[in-house]
Every structure is written in structure tokens, then in C-alpha cells.
Amino acid sequence: MTLSWRHVKPRDDGGARDCVVAGEDGWSEEPCNRLHHWICEKSVDLDHLEAERNKEGSVMPTEEEEEAPSITEFHSSTHVLPVGQTARYTCHAGGTPEPTVEWLHNGRPLERDGTDDQSEAWVERGFLFVRGGRYGVNTVCCVASNSAGTANHSAELLVFDACDLTLDPNTANGELSLSEDNRKVTWVRGDQSYPDHPDRFDSRDQVLGREALTGRCYWEVERRGGVGIGVTYRGITRRGGGADSRLGLNNKSWVLLCDDDSYYARYNGRQTALPLPPAGSTRVGVYLDRPAGSLSFYRVSPGGGGSSDTLTHLHTFWSSFTQEDLLPGVRVWSGGSSASLCRV
Incomplete structure (x- = not known):
């Protein structure tokens, strides 16, 4: 044999x-x-x-081969949330043995089918729900685990006071054209023949928002070309081409400068270089938390598979804001460049 x-x-x-x-x-x-x-x-x-x-x-029977978990699906209903509303998250994972899925909200594990009263987040039938009761950035995380390992996926949710912003035509420089119900500004060659107004920038290619910023406000700007997106006190100088009239060159204004080759954060003439976002990234989120003294900028990336957009933090300014009115400001500095205030 x-x-x-x-x-x-x-x-x-x-x-x-x-x-x-x-x-x-x-x-x-x-x-x-x-x-x-x-x-x-x-x-x-x-x-x-x-x-x-x-x-x-x-x-x-043979012993089943183990496979570490992987997140196969993660969906969120929104990336920004007006206070009082609710966001929903979905997470699915694969692996062998079948992994268990756990939700965390701001680092705290949540019980299945239970309500977390402190953070106003709860899990129901596997879905995570977050109620907009805590201002600022909330972090949610889906963790899948089995005997072969773990996997996780995180996302940020920004809770804010609703604010509907428009641009003030009385502040627009003569080389800037406003359109789309004063929500879009475009740099054009030649004077727009605006009437003279004390609030108008006569030398700087800038425009301010009409509505003052109060509380905790979030807005998004879709940009094309060279654009500065920022916040300024109402008292910024409007006349002349000195540093006191340009966003980011004085102690009255903060700005994120964006073009296709560079991103910079600037305040009072001090400039910080930021990592360049991926090609095609054209939307910027701005969050002003006036009570906390912070002004944050985010890259807004389109979500995939029917999910919402996602936020990536770019830079935060810290300041003890005075009682003077704060206004959104936009600078557009090259031909064909434009900036649009998005409806969030």
C-alpha cells in the first residue's frame, strides 16, 4: 500500500x-x-x-478561516445640523466571524437601543441618531470588531445656529459683479459704475456680507480661482489700498486665502501655510463660534453612495471678539474668479 x-x-x-x-x-x-x-x-x-x-x-467540520473586519458602508444624512434637528448614521461591516458594531459619540460608547441623555445621541435598530443640542463639532465613530481585529470609521457633525447670508452691494469694489440674488461675486475687468457709498471698498477687490454674524453661525462658500474667505469687524477701513483695508492684514479681520496652488490662513499680516486640498476641492465651510472665541475653516468634500458631504478641518483662529459687529467678507483677486454663498 x-x-x-x-x-x-x-x-x-x-x-x-x-x-x-x-x-x-x-x-x-x-x-x-x-x-x-x-x-x-x-x-x-x-x-x-x-x-x-x-x-x-x-x-x-473545518475551522472557519478568520477575516478581520472592514467597514463596507457608512452613510450620514448630513454633515452640518441646525440646532434642534436630528441626524442619522448607518454603518455596516464585513468579516469572519461576523463582527459586532458599536457606536461612539464624542468618544463615549452608546448602548444598543438606548438613549444617551447627556450627549443627546442614541442607537435604535442599529442606526445612530444625534440630536443637535450641543453646539460645535460632534464626532461620531462606528467600530466593528471580531476575534480577528477591529475597524472603524469616523465623521464630524457640526451643530450651529441657522444663518442665511447675502452680500452687500454697497460694499462691493467696482471690479466685482454680484449676481444670484447677491449670493455670488465675480471678478470682472472694468468698473461696474456702482454709486458712491461710504461702505464701499474703493481700492480693494472685496465685498462684505449684509447680515451681522451672531452666536454660532456656519456657512459654506463655493469658490473658483483665487478667493479669500473670511470675517471682519464692520469698522474695517474702506478707503485706500493700505493694510488696514485688506482682509487678513490687520487686527480687524481673519481670512483663508485659496487658489488652485496654495491655501493660507492670515491674520494681522501673519500667514500660515496649509496643506493643499485634493484637486477639485472647491467648497469651504466656515464656522464662527463667537461665545467660544473661535473661527474655523473646513474643506467640504462630496459624499459618495448617497451619503452626505464630509468636513475636514483646515484651520482655527482664536480671538476675544469685541462687541463690534462681525461680518462675512470675500476677496476675489483674479480674472474669472468667483465665490458663491451656498444654501446649507
């Missing part, structure tokens, strides 16, 4: 082996060293044992 093992390597030999032998009396186990020959042919390793039989000849 000759017994042959195939698809193994000689180095895999560990000594004596037990074999299942079929005979007239049925199946039995015999030590391999009782057999006449053992032939090992060099070949590739098997990924797993295909079958193992017991004495009765029945195939014994």
Missing part, C-alpha cells in the same frame, strides 16, 4: 501521522509508520484543509 500526500513541502513533515483508512470493516485510524511507503511531492502550500473525516468516514 502506498500513501501519497500532495501539495505539501518536505519541511512541513512533523513526524508520525495518523491516517484514515477505508477497508472491508469500515474506516479506521492507523499510524503512518505502519504503512509501506510515504511519498511527498514538492508543491505549493494549501490555504486550508479541505476535508477531515472521523472513524465513521463522515466529513468533520
Whole structure:
């Protein structure tokens, strides 16, 4: 009798082996060293044992190969949330054994089908719900785990006071054209023949918002070309081309400068270079938390698979804001460049 093992390597030999032998009396186990020959042919390793039989000849179940979890689906209903409203999140994961999925809100695990009264977040039928009761950035995280490992996916949710902003035509420089109900500004060559007004920038290619910013306000700007997006006190100088009239060159204004080749944050003439977003990234989110003294800028990226957009933090300015009115400001500095206030 000759017994042959195939698809193994000689180095895999560990000594004596037990074999299942079929005979007239049925199946039995015999030590391999009782057999006449053992032939090992060099070949590739098997990924797993295909079958193992017991004495009765029945195939014994093999141990399932483990696979670490992976997040296969993550959807959010929104990336920004007016206070008082609710956002919903979905998370699915794959792996072997089937992973369990846990939700975290601001780093705190949430019980299944229970309400977290402190953070106003709860899990229901596997979905995570977050009620907009806590201003600022909320972090949600889906964690999948099994015996082979863990995987996670995080997202930020920004809770804010609703604010509907427009641009003030009385502040627009003569080389700026307003359109779309004063929500879009475009740099054009030649004077627009605006009437003279004390609030107008006569030398700087800038325009301010009409509505003052109060509380905690979030807005988004879709840009094309060279654009500065910022906030300024109402008292910024409107006349002349000095530093006191340009966004970011004085202590009255803060600005994010964006073009296709560079991103900079600037205040009072001090400039901070920022990582350049991926090509095609053209939307910027701005969040002013006046009570906390912070002004933050975000890159807004389109969501995939029906999910909402996502936020990536770019820069935060900190300041002890005075009681003077704060206004959104936009600078557009090259031909064809434009900025649009988006409806959030």
C-alpha cells in the first residue's frame, strides 16, 4: 500500500501521522509508520484543509478561516445640523466571524437601543441618531470588531445656529459683479459704475456680507480661482489700498486665502501655510463660534453612495471678539474668479 500526500513541502513533515483508512470493516485510524511507503511531492502550500473525516468516514467540520473586519458602508444624512434637528448614521461591516458594531459619540460608547441623555445621541435598530443640542463639532465613530481585529470609521457633525447670508452691494469694489440674488461675486475687468457709498471698498477687490454674524453661525462658500474667505469687524477701513483695508492684514479681520496652488490662513499680516486640498476641492465651510472665541475653516468634500458631504478641518483662529459687529467678507483677486454663498 502506498500513501501519497500532495501539495505539501518536505519541511512541513512533523513526524508520525495518523491516517484514515477505508477497508472491508469500515474506516479506521492507523499510524503512518505502519504503512509501506510515504511519498511527498514538492508543491505549493494549501490555504486550508479541505476535508477531515472521523472513524465513521463522515466529513468533520473545518475551522472557519478568520477575516478581520472592514467597514463596507457608512452613510450620514448630513454633515452640518441646525440646532434642534436630528441626524442619522448607518454603518455596516464585513468579516469572519461576523463582527459586532458599536457606536461612539464624542468618544463615549452608546448602548444598543438606548438613549444617551447627556450627549443627546442614541442607537435604535442599529442606526445612530444625534440630536443637535450641543453646539460645535460632534464626532461620531462606528467600530466593528471580531476575534480577528477591529475597524472603524469616523465623521464630524457640526451643530450651529441657522444663518442665511447675502452680500452687500454697497460694499462691493467696482471690479466685482454680484449676481444670484447677491449670493455670488465675480471678478470682472472694468468698473461696474456702482454709486458712491461710504461702505464701499474703493481700492480693494472685496465685498462684505449684509447680515451681522451672531452666536454660532456656519456657512459654506463655493469658490473658483483665487478667493479669500473670511470675517471682519464692520469698522474695517474702506478707503485706500493700505493694510488696514485688506482682509487678513490687520487686527480687524481673519481670512483663508485659496487658489488652485496654495491655501493660507492670515491674520494681522501673519500667514500660515496649509496643506493643499485634493484637486477639485472647491467648497469651504466656515464656522464662527463667537461665545467660544473661535473661527474655523473646513474643506467640504462630496459624499459618495448617497451619503452626505464630509468636513475636514483646515484651520482655527482664536480671538476675544469685541462687541463690534462681525461680518462675512470675500476677496476675489483674479480674472474669472468667483465665490458663491451656498444654501446649507
